[in-house]
């Protein structure tokens with residue numbers, strides 16, 4: 001991993017992953033790929049090259065790969081689950097047509113490719129507790145359909161052409177730099193913003209709904225570690241379950257109230273997101289990731305909550 005293209009570099013994951021690779025992988029050059037309207041700014045723009053990289057423009061992507069001699073592509077372009085239900089054809093276009101463009105370029109030019117999968121790749125028939133690595137994947141959301149297809153197509157390119165595709169199934173990701181947009185797990189990010197700003201939080205997910213969640217530093221570490229893992233140890237490729245914490249809304253609110261007792265919450269359940277959440281695992285079994293590339297998270301709900309509150313207080317200059 002030396003010359004890296006991050007597609008979606010201004011999104012929730014990309015904005016932090018681009019900077020982490022630039023900082024931590026010695027000798028790396030990371031191109032921040034973006035689409036018009038989501039231009040990189042500040043340190044992201046100043047610390048390295050940036051190029052328009054629309055997954056639907058195969059020629060444009062190939063030109064970037066040639067220009068920077070890209071060897072690794074992080075394909076982070078996606079519509080999240082709730083938005084994908086509103087715009088299923090656009091989700092298909094970005095997630096599937098975009099992916100095949102990237103895989104074809106990777107095949108021709110010898111790039112490794114990381115395209116994240118998700119807890120969204122599972123469905124109602126999947127065992128919800130201790131969801132195994134290899135199990136039933138029959139999601140009913142368009143987001144989930146594209147994620148299962150992403151896993152299959154990525155494995156297909158590995159087996160048929162030897163393209164070095166690898167990935168992880170991310171839980172809901174909690175971060176304090178860039179907000180997610182239109183996911184089912186977004187509540188677990190937004191409640192921290194409300195808590196720190198002293199605003200009432202309106203929760204779209206009902207009490208008792210367990211989902212896997214992860215703090216962004218662990219997710220970034222996973223995204224890098226899987227791509228630099230010893231390939232001879234990998235039995236699986238697309239994609240690995242990774243887990244660090246599982247909770248339902250009341251447990252998260254109780255944890256935040258240990259530090260911000262004034263947090264006020266009201267439920268206004270969104271039926272679309274609730275149906276999606278009900279179909280997703282309560283908690284995934286990540287033993288294959290632990291065995292095959294030494295995956296191990298660092299944050300639990302308490303350490304994440306302390307870090308989130310500190311970071312957001314600094315961000316909004318609240319003491």
Ligand code: SER
Nearest residue numbers: 080081118183184185
């Ligand atoms: N966080 C995503 C979503 O809620 C799941 O991968 O859509």
